[in-house]
Amino acid sequence: MFKLNENYLKLPGSYLFSTIGKKVNAYSAAHPDKRIIRLGIGDVTQPLAPAIIEALHRAVDEMGHAETFHGYAPDLGYEFLRDTIAENDYRARGCDISPDEIFVSDGAKCDSSNIQEIFGLDNKIAVCDPVYPVYVDSNVMAGRTGTYDKNTETWSDVIYMPCTAANGFAPELPKETPDLIYLCFPNNPTGATVTKAQLQEWVDYANKVGAVIIYDAAYEAYISDADVPHSIYECQGAQTCAIELRSFSKNAGFTGVRLGFTVIPKELKCGDVMLHSLWARRHGTKYNGAPYIVQRAGEAVYSEAGKEQLKQQVAYYMKNASYIYNGLKEAGFTVSGGVNAPYIWLKTPGSMTSWEFFDMLLENVNVVGTPGSGFGPSGEGYFRLTAFGSYENTVEAVDRIRTLKL
Numbered sequence: 001m002f003k004l005n006e007n008y009l010k011l012p013g014s015y016l017f018s019t020i021g022k023k024v025n026a027y028s029a030a031h032p033d034k035r036i037i038r039l040g041i042g043d044v045t046q047p048l049a050p051a052i053i054e055a056l057h058r059a060v061d062e063m064g065h066a067e068t069f070h071g072y073a074p075d076l077g078y079e080f081l082r083d084t085i086a087e088n089d090y091r092a093r094g095c096d097i098s099p100d101e102i103f104v105s106d107g108a109k110c111d112s113s114n115i116q117e118i119f120g121l122d123n124k125i126a127v128c129d130p131v132y133p134v135y136v137d138s139n140v141m142a143g144r145t146g147t148y149d150k151n152t153e154t155w156s157d158v159i160y161m162p163c164t165a166a167n168g169f170a171p172e173l174p175k176e177t178p179d180l181i182y183l184c185f186p187n188n189p190t191g192a193t194v195t196k197a198q199l200q201e202w203v204d205y206a207n208k209v210g211a212v213i214i215y216d217a218a219y220e221a222y223i224s225d226a227d228v229p230h231s232i233y234e235c236q237g238a239q240t241c242a243i244e245l246r247s248f249s250k251n252a253g254f255t256g257v258r259l260g261f262t263v264i265p266k267e268l269k270c271g272d273v274m275l276h277s278l279w280a281r282r283h284g285t286k287y288n289g290a291p292y293i294v295q296r297a298g299e300a301v302y303s304e305a306g307k308e309q310l311k312q313q314v315a316y317y318m319k320n321a322s323y324i325y326n327g328l329k330e331a332g333f334t335v336s337g338g339v340n341a342p343y344i345w346l347k348t349p350g351s352m353t354s355w356e357f358f359d360m361l362l363e364n365v366n367v368v369g370t371p372g373s374g375f376g377p378s379g380e381g382y383f384r385l386t387a388f389g390s391y392e393n394t395v396e397a398v399d400r401i402r403t404l405k406l
């Protein structure tokens with residue numbers, strides 16, 4: 001008789017965004033005349049930039065001719081893309097990362113959930129609270145998190161690092177020593193960032209205690225402040241303690257196209273064993289690679305035209321971010337994020353819970369956001385709005401929120 005992976009049964013409740021979806025659908029069915037504005041889910045809305053569309057068309061045409069047809073992709077990804085990434089994302093920033101330390105993938109969700117596989121089950125993970133849920137849930141599925149406490153909404157074997165207003169939404173070094181540390185900056189959901197000096201402290205700490213930092217830099221394109229690092233490899237010593245995850249979803253609108261990559265420096269070792277070798281083995285065995293067409297589209301992200309067009313796309317979303325940030329601040333809300341990140345993290349008014357605020361916004365002004373408590377207990381009393389909507393919808397949503405008497 002077959003047996004289940006019972007770890008899956010330990011996962012609490014339904015996924016945050018499916019609960020939101022159900023509530024919005026129910027409201028919409030009961031009030032078909034209302035125009036709901038969605039600033040909840042972190043999906044982009046602008047079309048792919050022309051340079052990317054042109055690259056996609058060219059690559060599609062290549063696939064139609066025997067001489068230029070491409071079958072299975074190389075395990076790590078095409079060299080043309082890995083070379084471009086190494087040059088633009090790393091060498092141009094003074095980071096010593098070579099193309100063969102880059103693994104092309106179909107995105108950071110898969111990489112951030114799969115990476116735990118190359119570590120033993122007895123590793124202890126540390127996560128920020130609130131946190132992108134994938135880091136914790138993938139470790140739950142693997143059986144690394146112990147038991148769930150419904151009251152505190154925490155796992156017994158996970159180290160939580162609260163990110164609150166008191167610490168500027170940047171975690172402090174944990175009291176208990178972790179083996180794997182998940183960090184994400186600019187942060188989803190809080191929109192917070194850390195300076196290079198702050199990140200250096202984490203790198204020094206990880207090297208000292210022998211931990212690995214899994215650094216999710218999916219939102220690095222939104223950084224505008226000079227002292228905020230784009231890559232963890234800008235810090236001294238990161239090569240021996242850090243894995244970096246990147247995505248093309250938010251910098252280039254690839255949420256429906258799918259492309260990302262993971263960097264594992266060859267210096268990152270456990271004894272004599274390179275983590276790079278384990279991930280290469282996993283990639284070769286369990287993954288077919290991102291499509292040739294998509295990798296060519298990814299290459300176009302780094303072309304002169306692509307860079308210019310994407311700079312404008314990021315600026316478009318950041319104009320939304322600043323409209324939300326300033327509009328809500330003027331209206332008396334306590335807001336953070338939204339400067340180097342496309343997320344605005346706002347304190348719910350009075351003693352309202354995150355879900356009470358969600359319901360109130362949906363019912364009174366037909367605006368959808370994401371309850372902060374869905375990202376972890378320290379997110380209670382907070383609410384996330386994304387800058388990924390259209391400018392017109394963003395303006396209308398903020399103006400509607402401002403009419404509320406709170």
Ligand SMILES: Cc1ncc(COP(=O)(O)O)c(C=O)c1O
Nearest residue numbers: 107108109132188218247249260
């Ligand atoms: C922190 C973080 N990492 C990763 C992802 C997923 O990226 P991708 O679309 O490349 O899977 C998201 C998506 O919202 C995210 O917020």
